[in-house]
Amino acid sequence: MGIRILIADDDSLIRESLKIILSMNEDIEVIDAVENGLKALEVCVKINVDVALLDVRMPVLNGVEATREIVDKTNTKCLILTTFDEDDYIINGIKNGAKGYILKNNSPEKIIDAIKTVHKGNTVFQDVIMDKVKDLIGSNKDVKIKEENFSAREIEIIKAVAEGLSNKEIAQKLFITEGTVKNYISSILDKTGLEHRTQIAVSYLKGNI
Incomplete structure (x- = not known):
């Protein structure tokens, strides 16, 4: 029996292409192909899946959050599929x-x-x-930031960024606009002297915020 694979990607073209390509390999058996992280989790809980191939940006539950749930609830191994502009998710995917x-x-x-x-x-x-x-870890070596320097809302934003959520997902979670999220992130960067949001996540995960 081949390696039992689950594909999760919200882009139907990529999802179906991967399904066709991977199915052609005699060592691989594609069990299912779904469009979001929640459905991926549901499949892994119900069916024995060896490896879940997860896109990062997906609706309902993104690939990073799905990884956490799948690893916690099943024996499935998670392999994240990303693009060059997904820096915000790298640390959390590994974590x-x-x-x-x-x-x-x-x-x-x-x-x-x-x-x-x-x-x-x-x-x-x-x-x-x-x-x-x-680079991300190295750039934060000496950054020590006190939590009291931030408002309660800024702390919520910092934690959401550290969870790997996009601006859209943070806006939905906190019931604010994406523009407001961007403004908060800009404020946090100004207060910390950091250059981009991934450094915020790394600082928080390392206990520096």
């Missing part, structure tokens, strides 16, 4: 138990190799991803 973090622009052969690597119990993180992690 939540992702066994792999690869880019969408990889060839089908490399994606299949990554799936097999994760299935064997190993981890696979591309050099470009690990370089970003090192």
